[in-house]
Amino acid sequence: MSNTGFELFTDRNVVAMRVNGELNDLAATVSESDTVEPVTIDSADGLSILRHSAAHVTAQAVQSINPEAKLGIGPPITDGFYYDFDVAEPFTPDDLKAIEKAMDRIIRQGQRFQRRVVTEAEARAEFADEPYKLELIGLKGSASDGQDGESVEVGGAELTVYDNVDGKTGEIFWKDLCRGPHLPNTRMIGNGWKLQRNAAAYWRGSEKNKQLQRIYGTAWATKDELRAYLERQEEAAKRDHRKLGNELDLFSFPEEIGSGLAVFHPRGGIIRSEIENYMRQQLLKNGYELVNTPHITKGHLFEISQHLQWYKEGMFPAMHLDEERDAAGNVTRQGQDYYLKPMNCPMHNLIFRARGRSYRELPLRLAEFGTVYRYEKSGTLAGLTRVRGMTQDDAHIYVTAEQVKSEVASQLEFVLETLRGYGLNDFYLELSTKDPEKYVGDDDVWDEATETLRQVAAESGLELVSDPGGAAFYGPKISVQARDAIGRTWQLSTVQLDFNQPELFELEYTASDGTRQRPVMIHRALLGSIERFFAILLEHYAGAFPVWLAPVQVVGIPVAEAHEQYLGDIIGQLKKAGVRAELDASSERMQKKIRNAAKDKVPFQLIAGEEDMTNGSVSFRYRDGTQENGISVAVAIERIREAIDTKIQV
RNA sequence: GCCGCCCUAGCUCAGUCGGUAGAGCAUCUCACUCGUAAUGAGAAGGUCAAGAGUUCGAUUCUCUUGGGCGGCUCCA
Numbered sequence: 172m173s174n175t176g177f178e179l180f181t182d183r184n185v186v187a188m189r190v191n192g193e194l195n196d197l198a199a200t201v202s203e204s205d206t207v208e209p210v211t212i213d214s215a216d217g218l219s220i221l222r223h224s225a226a227h228v229t230a231q232a233v234q235s236i237n238p239e240a241k242l243g244i245g246p247p248i249t250d251g252f253y254y255d256f257d258v259a260e261p262f263t264p265d266d267l268k269a270i271e272k273a274m275d276r277i278i279r280q281g282q283r284f285q286r287r288v289v290t291e292a293e294a295r296a297e298f299a300d301e302p303y304k305l306e307l308i309g310l311k312g313s314a315s316d317g318q319d320g321e322s323v324e325v326g327g328a329e330l331t332v333y334d335n336v337d338g339k340t341g342e343i344f345w346k347d348l349c350r351g352p353h354l355p356n357t358r359m360i361g362n363g364w365k366l367q368r369n370a371a372a373y374w375r376g377s378e379k380n381k382q383l384q385r386i387y388g389t390a391w392a393t394k395d396e397l398r399a400y401l402e403r404q405e406e407a408a409k410r411d412h413r414k415l416g417n418e419l420d421l422f423s424f425p426e427e428i429g430s431g432l433a434v435f436h437p438r439g440g441i442i443r444s445e446i447e448n449y450m451r452q453q454l455l456k457n458g459y460e461l462v463n464t465p466h467i468t469k470g471h472l473f474e475i476s477q478h479l480q481w482y483k484e485g486m487f488p489a490m491h492l493d494e495e496r497d498a499a500g501n502v503t504r505q506g507q508d509y510y511l512k513p514m515n516c517p518m519h520n521l522i523f524r525a526r527g528r529s530y531r532e533l534p535l536r537l538a539e540f541g542t543v544y545r546y547e548k549s550g551t552l553a554g555l556t557r558v559r560g561m562t563q564d565d566a567h568i569y570v571t572a573e574q575v576k577s578e579v580a581s582q583l584e585f586v587l588e589t590l591r592g593y594g595l596n597d598f599y600l601e602l603s604t605k606d607p608e609k610y611v612g613d614d615d616v617w618d619e620a621t622e623t624l625r626q627v628a629a630e631s632g633l634e635l636v637s638d639p640g641g642a643a644f645y646g647p648k649i650s651v652q653a654r655d656a657i658g659r660t661w662q663l664s665t666v667q668l669d670f671n672q673p674e675l676f677e678l679e680y681t682a683s684d685g686t687r688q689r690p691v692m693i694h695r696a697l698l699g700s701i702e703r704f705f706a707i708l709l710e711h712y713a714g715a716f717p718v719w720l721a722p723v724q725v726v727g728i729p730v731a732e733a734h735e736q737y738l739g740d741i742i743g744q745l746k747k748a749g750v751r752a753e754l755d756a757s758s759e760r761m762q763k764k765i766r767n768a769a770k771d772k773v774p775f776q777l778i779a780g781e782e783d784m785t786n787g788s789v790s791f792r793y794r795d796g797t798q799e800n801g802i803s804v805a806v807a808i809e810r811i812r813e814a815i816d817t818k819i820q821v
Numbered sequence: 822g823c824c825g826c827c828c829u830a831g832c833u834c835a836g837u838c839g840g841u842a843g844a845g846c847a848u849c850u851c852a853c854u855c856g857u858a859a860u861g862a863g864a865a866g867g868u869c870a871a872g873a874g875u876u877c878g879a880u881u882c883u884c885u886u887g888g889g890c891g892g893c894u895c896c897a
Contacts, residue, residue, distance in 0.1 A: 189879060202836095234829080236849085261825055261826095262825090263825090263826095264826090298847090325870090363844070366897060368825095368891060368892075368894070369824095369825075369891090369892085370824070370891060370892030371823070371824030371825065371892065372824085372892065372893045373893055373894065375822080376893080377894080378822080378893075378895085378896075379822070382823065382824055382893070384824080384894095385824085385892070385893080387891095388893080413890095414834095415888095417832075418832085426870080426887070426888050426889090426890085428885090429887095429888095430889090478897075481897070482897050485896085485897065487896090512894045513897075514897070545896085545897085547895080547896070548822050548823095548824080548894080548896090549822070550822060550823070550824095550897070551822090551894080551895060552889095553890095557896075643897060644897080645897085661857095669893095684844090730854090730855070730856050730857090730858085731854045731855050731856090732854060732855090733854075741884095744823090755874070758853090758854095759859085759860085759862060760853090760854090760855060761853090761855070761856065761857070762856090762857065762858060762859070762860090763856095763858080763859055763860085765835085765857055765858055766858035766859060767858085767859090768858090769858055770858085778856070778857070778858085779856095780855095780856050782856080783832080790856085790857085792857065796857085798857065800856090813843070
């Protein structure tokens with residue numbers, strides 16, 4: 172006896188089913204021996220199916236408007252879907268509107284998604300006009316990298332086509348090569364969807380290939396969820412560090428200086444230096460030594476480190492200096508190429524080998540706020556999160572092989588403790604392992620090191636995600652991912668082993684038995700770059716920094732001019748106590764001053780008028796608009812100092 | 822780097838179907854002296870991103886360059 176999913180599940184929220192673990196359409200038949208589980212539309216699988224079905228509808232709509240459009244792929248993604256098309260002209264916003272309209276019609280029509288197994292020859296005949304589909308059919312059976320969404324088309328055990336048919340007449344409107352499964356019916360896409368934008372994307376993700384036009388959309392089980400999603404997007408846009416940086420006068424990117432090169436204004440500068448001060452204090456407490464190295468170097472250093480061999484495109488081009496020529500143009504004096512440094516490690520290696528090193532000195536931890544310059548492609552730059560000039564809180568730790576594990580473990584602990592100080596406390600770890608195509612060193616060494624990192628990660632008790640093939644060529648790495656206030660994750664700290672540079676730089680220490688040994692090198696960036704970390708904190712706090720980071724910690728607002736001197740004196744005392752306090756002595760009314768301070772997201776407003784003057788007190792107004800009147804000056808100062816010292820958010 | 826879109830006052834934005842521009846906020850001046858999110862009046866502020874082309878005339882159309890945004894690729 173066998174049944175279809177429709178017979179098994181009458182709940183309208185069930186859109187597909189798992190049969191023996193495999194996702195299937197509800198139209199599929201199952202036998203009694205099968206294990207069958209329902210997939211509801213609001214589950215992760217259900218949403219993927221919904222989104223993938225919406226992608227099909229997008230494609231049908233596009234081809235109904237422009238039959239010449241050739242189909243690429245159309246997989247579900249986080250929060251939505253996309254579909255790629257080869258079209259003569261890129262889509263315009265008006266095109267998207269027209270496509271949405273056509274989609275709406277298709278959805279209302281209630282077309283059924285009907286699965287059909289085909290042979291390769293049949294598929295080739297049916298999709299003779301779809302060159303990209305033909306390519307995918309050719310891919311079938313070859314290396315099944317599910318990477319760029321191909322697997323949603325041809326990733327199944329057999330080749331299948333999904334026909335979109337009229338629910339009553341069975342007339343076929345459209346079809347697509349697809350693994351499935353799909354919703355039973357387009358009507359189930361409902362009205363929780365929206366096309367969002369179009370952009371170009373390389374066919375199958377390679378910049379050697381042609382660029383197709385991609386349409387992005389989002390789709391949700393209900394209209395309310397769509398609305399909630401759009402609100403989240405809006406919230407994220409409000410926190411955009413580029414917008415806040417401008418509004419709060421923190422930093423800018425003057426066109427005269429160049430792309431990806433930021434200047435920090437006074438208010439951004441003070442936040443930046445607070446970040447650095449705290450960092451420095453943590454470093455010194457944890458056995459680091461602070462070093463300092465120049466921004467430029469002769470090219471030879473990067474020949475030793477092999478950066479000029481591997482990463483030259485990522486470096487600013489050479490400054491060719493000191494060359495001399497005679498009248499005939501012959502070189503009479505050989506010049507030198509100088510480069511801006513793209514990383515600090517080679518220079519730290521030179522500090523390590525500046526003199527003989529003993530095992531007694533290890534672990535040797537060299538830390539620096541090292542400013543580096545990288546020639547990132549223009550299209551990849553984004554605010555402070557991707558720049559061409561940045562300061563890394565960089566450290567290189569030289570250890571014996573036996574010390575690797577304990578050092579990585581203590582680094583991890585140190586990293587988490589420090590990040591918590593900045594108000595981040597939701598973390599998980601990612602372990603990046605060897606890229607079989609691109610690595611140096613022995614497999615044994617890699618395996619052992621990777622295992623060590625895995626153990627340390629496991630012992631931390633944090634969630635661990637693996638990132639196969641994500642390591643740099645010189646060693647595996649563990650990274651700390653942090654979730655911010657609105658749930659986005661950022662890769663922050665990295666702890667990375669390096670088997671390569673100690674070799675290249677012939678680093679050695681004298682072991683207890685008098686032999687010369689090669690140290691293991693650990694690269695450790697805690698904040699990544701100060702710029703990027705700054706951006707993350709700015710977005711995390713939406714500009715309302717905790718008191719210790721706030722550029723202006725206290726604004727004094729006199730009720731009228733007559734109270735300026737009284738309040739000015741209190742502000743003066745705060746300044747003496749090391750608080751960033753300002754008196755607003757402008758000619759505005761106090762209401763306006765309150766508004767201004769609120770817009771600047773100042774944590775404490777101190778207000779004083781007649782009443783306070785007579786009582787020797789002051790009134791607090793907090794960021795949330797609440798207030799507390801009649802606080803004695805001494806208590807007020809103490810309270811503010813404490814809020815700063817304990818790094819609390821207010 | 823690639824595809825598309827964008828660049829008007831310090832900021833946010835109007836506007837010009839080709840006849841060289843306007844608001845609000847910010848700034849400055851004056852008046853108001855005020856107890857919890859915008860007091861009023863006035864002034865000043867622009868080579869309409871830069872350069873070239875088409876045109877009697879370009880901020881507007883075309884091209885180039887710079888900068889930005891959304892993606893793709895990249896992210897040592």
